[in-house]
Amino acid sequence: MKITFVKKILSDGSPCAKCADVIGKLESSGQMARIDEVLVADERDPASPGMQIAKRFNVDRAPFFVVEKANEEPQIYTVYLKFVKEVLEQKTDENEELKEIMQNNSDLDFL
Amino acid sequence: MSSLNLLDLDNHLQTQTPQQILQFALKEFENIALSFSGAEDVVLVDMATKIRPDVGVFCLDTGRLHADTYQFIEKVRKHYNIKIDILFPDAEAVRNLVSSKGLFSFYEDNHQECCAIRKIGPLKKKLLTLDAWVTGQRKDQSPGTRASIPVIQDDKVFARPGETLTKFNPLANWTLQQVWNYIRAYEVPYNPLHDRGFISIGCEPCTRPVGPGQHEREGRWWWEEATKKECGLHATNLKDSH
Numbered sequence: 001m002k003i004t005f006v007k008k009i010l011s012d013g014s015p016c017a018k019c020a021d022v023i024g025k026l027e028s029s030g031q032m033a034r035i036d037e038v039l040v041a042d043e044r045d046p047a048s049p050g051m052q053i054a055k056r057f058n059v060d061r062a063p064f065f066v067v068e069k070a071n072e073e074p075q076i077y078t079v080y081l082k083f084v085k086e087v088l089e090q091k092t093d094e095n096e097e098l099k100e101i102m103q104n105n106s107d108l109d110f111l
Numbered sequence: 112m113s114s115l116n117l118l119d120l121d122n123h124l125q126t127q128t129p130q131q132i133l134q135f136a137l138k139e140f141e142n143i144a145l146s147f148s149g150a151e152d153v154v155l156v157d158m159a160t161k162i163r164p165d166v167g168v169f170c171l172d173t174g175r176l177h178a179d180t181y182q183f184i185e186k187v188r189k190h191y192n193i194k195i196d197i198l199f200p201d202a203e204a205v206r207n208l209v210s211s212k213g214l215f216s217f218y219e220d221n222h223q224e225c226c227a228i229r230k231i232g233p234l235k236k237k238l239l240t241l242d243a244w245v246t247g248q249r250k251d252q253s254p255g256t257r258a259s260i261p262v263i264q265d266d267k268v269f270a271r272p273g274e275t276l277t278k279f280n281p282l283a284n285w286t287l288q289q290v291w292n293y294i295r296a297y298e299v300p301y302n303p304l305h306d307r308g309f310i311s312i313g314c315e316p317c318t319r320p321v322g323p324g325q326h327e328r329e330g331r332w333w334w335e336e337a338t339k340k341e342c343g344l345h346a347t348n349l350k351d352s353h
Binding site for chain 2: 072079107
């Protein structure tokens with residue numbers, strides 16, 4: 001299994017706060033050791049590796065994870081806690097996952 | 112459907128009418144349901160029941176909707192003779208929230224924690240049972256967050272582990288005016304709150320009527336900043352890059 005983490009740099013050159021938050025969690029929990037590659041999606045550079053992989057998998061937000069297993073379709077995770085639960089198989093707090101979904105998916109506001 | 116196919120399909124469906132998009136969605140997926148909020152997205156119920164009379168419809172009952180909205184949901188159920196799956200939040204999660212933070216915590220911090228428990232929890236549970244779902248999301252609802260919503264998308268947030276979930280937004284390219292033109296033309300029943308100045312309708316504490324010239328977004332969570340879009344990747348860059 002190969003896990004790729006994609007973080008974002010905003011169009012004004014500043015780092016994405018959510019990405020920094022997720023990186024902090026990955027590092028403090030030791031989960032960063034499970035990440036094989038970190039790519040940067042630089043909004044100023046469509047050719048940056050992170051922007052290219054986002055385009056390839058039709059992902060419209062960052063951060064996100066790409067999980068590749070032999071003979072299987074790559075899986076994309078845009079919710080950190082869903083990735084932790086389903087890929088790293090670690091226990092997560094359901095309410096925290098729901099909060100993360102709500103915070104990062106403003107399009108759900110009007111449902 | 113691969114992501115490449117979805118992009119091609121989206122480009123095609125962007126040019127189609129909501130009815131044509133629904134026709135496609137209901138033909139492609141048997142295990143599909145409409146999310147109905149009890150507001151102007153009733154047009155989707157009207158369109159979908161003309162294609163598949165027993166189409167699945169679900170509502171997120173947060174426990175905080177207007178009395179008129181509950182009456183309206185019941186009216187829609189009877190009018191179209193459909194089964195509406197009313198989804199409720201986890202009682203223990205709601206109890207913990209209101210016990211620790213009170214009944215109106217969203218005014219003090221923001222609406223997201225409450226929405227997560229009352230809407231996203233039951234929505235997530237429901238979507239785990241489906242292969243596809245349909246929403247009434249439109250690009251003109253919130254310029255900051257919906258300017259680029261696709262007509263068809265791979266819903267990576269709510270998909271079952273290792274599987275895919277397809278999301279359709281047939282009204283993505285319709286304006287509010289077009290929705291209302293349809294409601295008037297086909298005499299579709301609508302929530303009476305609309306006649307009292309409500310454009311967008313959600314939970315009672317978080318919805319208010321708006322005045323002339325105000326955007327509908329101003330009637331929702333008006334105490335919060337309207338156009339946060341931290342997590343999106345600039346769509347133009349994604350589409351234009353080679």
